[in-house]
Amino acid sequence: MCGIVGYIGKAQAFPVLIKGLHRLEYRGYDSAGVALINDRGSLNIYKAKGKVEELELAVEEQDITGSVGIAHTRWATHGEPSTRNAHPHCSRSERLALVHNGIIENYESLRKELILKGYGFRSDTDTEVLVQLIDDVLTSTGTDLFAAVRTALQRVTGAYAIAVIDKQNPKQIVAARKGSPLVVGISNDALYLASDATPIAEYTSDIIYLDNEQVALLEEGQQPIVSTLKGEQVTYTIRHTDIAVGQLEKNGFEHYMLKEIFEQPDTLQQAMQGCMSAAGDIQMPDWDRCKQRFLNADRILLTACGTSWHAALIAKYAIEQFAHIPCEVEYASEFRYRQPVIKDRDVMIAISQSGETADTLAAIELAKQNGAFIYSICNVQGSSIPRLSDACCYTHIGPEIGVASTKAFTAQVLVLNMLALAIGKENGHLSLKQYTSLTNEMRRLPQYITTILLQNERIAKAARTLTFAADALYLGRGFLYPIALEGALKLKEISYIHAEGYPAAEMKHGPIALVSHDLPVVVVAPKDSLYDKMVSNIREITARHGRVIAVVTEGDTQVRDISELTMTVPPTADCWYPILTIIPLQLLAYHVAVAKDCNVDQPRNLAKSVTVE
Ligand code: AGP
Numbered sequence: 005m006c007g008i009v010g011y012i013g014k015a016q017a018f019p020v021l022i023k024g025l026h027r028l029e030y031r032g033y034d035s036a037g038v039a040l041i042n043d044r045g046s047l048n049i050y051k052a053k054g055k056v057e058e059l060e061l062a063v064e065e066q067d068i069t070g071s072v073g074i075a076h077t078r079w080a081t082h083g084e085p086s087t088r089n090a091h092p093h094c095s096r097s098e099r100l101a102l103v104h105n106g107i108i109e110n111y112e113s114l115r116k117e118l119i120l121k122g123y124g125f126r127s128d129t130d131t132e133v134l135v136q137l138i139d140d141v142l143t144s145t146g147t148d149l150f151a152a153v154r155t156a157l158q159r160v161t162g163a164y165a166i167a168v169i170d171k172q173n174p175k176q177i178v179a180a181r182k183g184s185p186l187v188v189g190i191s192n193d194a195l196y197l198a199s200d201a202t203p204i205a206e207y208t209s210d211i212i213y214l215d216n217e218q219v220a221l222l223e224e225g226q227q228p229i230v231s232t233l234k235g236e237q238v239t240y241t242i243r244h245t246d247i248a249v250g251q252l253e254k255n256g257f258e259h260y261m262l263k264e265i266f267e268q269p270d271t272l273q274q275a276m277q278g279c280m281s282a283a284g285d286i287q288m289p290d291w292d293r294c295k296q297r298f299l300n301a302d303r304i305l306l307t308a309c310g311t312s313w314h315a316a317l318i319a320k321y322a323i324e325q326f327a328h329i330p331c332e333v334e335y336a337s338e339f340r341y342r343q344p345v346i347k348d349r350d351v352m353i354a355i356s357q358s359g360e361t362a363d364t365l366a367a368i369e370l371a372k373q374n375g376a377f378i379y380s381i382c383n384v385q386g387s388s389i390p391r392l393s394d395a396c397c398y399t400h401i402g403p404e405i406g407v408a409s410t411k412a413f414t415a416q417v418l419v420l421n422m423l424a425l426a427i428g429k430e431n432g433h434l435s436l437k438q439y440t441s442l443t444n445e446m447r448r449l450p451q452y453i454t455t456i457l458l459q460n461e462r463i464a465k466a467a468r469t470l471t472f473a474a475d476a477l478y479l480g481r482g483f484l485y486p487i488a489l490e491g492a493l494k495l496k497e498i499s500y501i502h503a504e505g506y507p508a509a510e511m512k513h514g515p516i517a518l519v520s521h522d523l524p525v526v527v528v529a530p531k532d533s534l535y536d537k538m539v540s541n542i543r544e545i546t547a548r549h550g551r552v553i554a555v556v557t558e559g560d561t562q563v564r565d566i567s568e569l570t571m572t573v574p575p576t577a578d579c580w581y582p583i584l585t586i587i588p589l590q591l592l593a594y595h596v597a598v599a600k601d602c603n604v605d606q607p608r609n610l611a612k613s614v615t616v617e
Contacts (some may be wrong), residue, residue, distance in 0.1 A: 013194020024203030032079025083128030348375030359387025
């Protein structure tokens with residue numbers, strides 16, 4: 005999950021490249037580097053371990069001139085985070101520099117072959133093998149860089165998004181992708197390359213989304229040329245990204261994550277609008293093309309990873325309750341390898357904020373091969389998952405920069421519940437009265453969230469009591485069991501406190517042994533249909549001196565009186581409580597991480613988009 009940026013044009017490349025790396029740093033941040041060809045034809049490569057700011061320090065007093073360059077911010081797969089393993093990697097001939105996002109799976113056999121040809125290697129990376137392979141083709145055949153890259157990539161298995169520059173052809177960049185995303189930006193005086201549109205959006209909205217096994221030649225003053233690996237020229241579509249530059253700034257918030265938590269009244273409204281007709285009815289995107297497939301489905305498979313998988317779990321509860329269609333929720337990484345039984349009357353709902361998660365892509369491929377209809381819920385326009393799907397519902401919430409997903413999750417839950425209501429209304433399992441009541445309540449959610457956010461300061465103070473906790477338990481039932489999982493994931497991924505989510509009733513089957521006076525137990529206990537049972541579970545905790553932190557419905561006194569801290573949400577319908585109750589848990593995790601001085605937007609070992617398996 006690295007970030008790649010490239011520039012070729014009339015201006016100086018370095019400022020565009022370094023700003024682009026900052027915009028892509030959420031994709032990986034354990035080392036960074038840049039390669040530039042200056043006007044005298046010299047190839048200058050600079051690299052640094054750590055964040056992009058370390059690279060900026062490393063290039064002070066260096067020659068960073070030149071109007072063509074490539075840059076990279078890394079999430080290490082092969083080779084530890086270090087300057088030696090940082091990209092760009094240089095060829096033996098000293099004429100090529102290459103950056104790469106992905107994994108070359110046959111790099112060891114290629115490396116052995118190159119060593120026999122006299123090549124040496126300075127790093128432990130698979131990427132260095134690739135640049136030497138291209139170098140070998142270039143120098144042994146005398147062909148041009150565009151052709152050499154195509155020839156070399158035909159010998160490669162695995163995933164890649166690459167950019168290559170050649171000091172002997174300083175007016176061009178060659179790029180290619182397979183399995184990892186890569187886009188080309190076109191403006192009047194320059195061509196851009198990036199892992200996604202965010203670093204390009206401030207220069208142009210004209211974007212080409214490269215497809216798998218496509219190779220692009222970017223030459224100054226020319227329109228890009230795109231071909232297949234075999235060299236057949238490809239006609240491409242120029243799409244227009246809707247990213248506004250303001251969406252990429254923190255706008256006064258200390259972290260992107262906090263900004264994105266506070267955006268949720270607006271982003272929920274945006275996601276809702278994307279699934280409503282002018283008359284105010286639910287109208288899912290591509291509904292005419294997918295309605296019958298949902299109505300005739302024997303089963304709905306929901307697949308995703310991480311936070312998106314938690315949204316899938318909530319969707320299972322909603323679809324089975326409102327539309328009465330059997331649902332199975334699958335971790336994409338497990339589904340793709342376990343020889344699942346897939347029928348052509350199955351519908352797969354694939355959920356992904358980034359649209360690039362490798363395991364989810366693979367699960368879709370497998371389902372598609374077996375005739376299933378693919379409906380995806382995604383946030384990034386033009387990303388790989390929507391392009392692989394038969395139909396797609398975009399959430400329209402703007403870029404989510406914080407690695408810990410917040411606004412994307414609430415938008416996913418909203419549109420999945422809307423889908424469940426739409427199917428239930430169509431197949432008659434949901435009465436018009438129920439449908440109307442639930443959609444009326446849905447329209448109040450943004451204002452409910454605004455109310456919840458007013459507790460931010462109080463939650464910040466209370467979060468300090470968790471700062472020294474080594475472990476935490478999160479408990480919920482029904483629609484709120486997935487919220488217990490999601491709340492636990494938020495805490496552990498940004499504060500590094502071990503946290504586990506459990507179905508509350510499951511405690512008696514083992515986990516209650518963990519309860520002691522210094523174990524915080526976060527309970528999600530709004531006044532829903534399982535409230536009384538939840539209160540019993542909470543009393544099992546307090547009877548054993550567990551510390552209870554509770555999310556409750558406004559006005560609740562029963563749970564409040566047995567809890568150390570309560571955070572409140574307005575009363576609503578069971579299926580909408582997940583969207584409300586996750587907000588205090590997002591804030592709790594955020595403030596604990598800040599109190600622990602953790603890097604909230606770029607937690608250790610993580611990346612925003614997991615494009616490798
Ligand atoms: C959640 O906070 C994490 N960022 C991670 O679990 C994420 O949800 C997961 O990697 C799936 O990403 P996607 O939605 O882009 O496919």
